[in-house]
Amino acid sequence: MSDVTKPSVDILTICLGKYDTFFNQFYATCQAKFLPEHNKNFFVFTDKKLTYYNNVTQVHQQKLGWPYDTMMRFKMFNRIKDSLKGDYVFFFNVNMNFLNIVDEKVMPNSNNDYLMGVNHPGFYSTDNTHYPYERNYHSNFYIPPGQGKNYFQGCFNGGRRYEFLEMSNILEKKIDNDMSKDIIPVWHDESALNWYYSKKNPLVLEPSYAYPENWSLPFNKNIVQLDKNKFGGHSFLRE
Numbered sequence: 001m002s003d004v005t006k007p008s009v010d011i012l013t014i015c016l017g018k019y020d021t022f023f024n025q026f027y028a029t030c031q032a033k034f035l036p037e038h039n040k041n042f043f044v045f046t047d048k049k050l051t052y053y054n055n056v057t058q059v060h061q062q063k064l065g066w067p068y069d070t071m072m073r074f075k076m077f078n079r080i081k082d083s084l085k086g087d088y089v090f091f092f093n094v095n096m097n098f099l100n101i102v103d104e105k106v107m108p109n110s111n112n113d114y115l116m117g118v119n120h121p122g123f124y125s126t127d128n129t130h131y132p133y134e135r136n137y138h139s140n141f142y143i144p145p146g147q148g149k150n151y152f153q154g155c156f157n158g159g160r161r162y163e164f165l166e167m168s169n170i171l172e173k174k175i176d177n178d179m180s181k182d183i184i185p186v187w188h189d190e191s192a193l194n195w196y197y198s199k200k201n202p203l204v205l206e207p208s209y210a211y212p213e214n215w216s217l218p219f220n221k222n223i224v225q226l227d228k229n230k231f232g233g234h235s236f237l238r239e
Helices: 017-033 073-079 161-180 188-197 233-238
Strands: 009-015 040-046 056-060 088-092 096-098 115-119 152-160 203-205 223-225
Touching: 009 017, 009 073, 017 040, 017 096, 017 233, 073 161, 073 188, 088 161, 115 161, 115 188, 152 161, 152 188, 161 188
Parallel strands: 009 040, 009 088, 040 056, 115 203
Antiparallel strands: 088 152, 096 223, 115 152
16 A cells, blocks of 8 residues: 555644643654654644644644643644544644554544544553542533443544544533533543543553553553653643
8 A cells, every 4th residue: 555545644732831841752753653654744732832843733722721721622622623634633642752663553443433542551450440430420421330341541542533523522512511510520631531432432552552651561662651750740841
């Protein structure tokens, strides 16, 4: 198959506050090792001026503060929906470092409702009674005890453009509705993602695609989550 016929890919990431410290390494390793035979375009939501790269669009995003910088990500994505032209769209946290080639096995198909996510490294070996789903039944993202097959980490997810944007549109509206009732989901955008995926059949990637840097897990380190404590910690990075 020639490069021309391979699906094109849009990459989304959020780079607010001091998270710009991760961007150059994220870009370099993602460009080189994530679907390397595919055309990729990057869209970075940022309040900084980042290094210029030909295939990177910097989208100005005002800092909203914690937890809104993460919880409002679907609203951010929807702002640029008309600019997304890739066949597939993937979101990554900006502190992800790609160590090995990530090939087309991460691209979901019709069997997966054209969506994918990563099994959370902290919950891959437990059952759903231990998953930290949203348990406030007043929330749009409530998942009753006993339901749900997997717990997905919010740091890497995606799918075919239509299905990804459909998800973003639904989750933006439901988050806004929760906030109008003074409800903030327990794990913010991750709670919303897990609620949506509990009603779908997404492709489930093993924790090797979101491997915490200092952990010891029985998986290869394909994509590593860099330890934020080495860069000042959460509060410092969030400014």
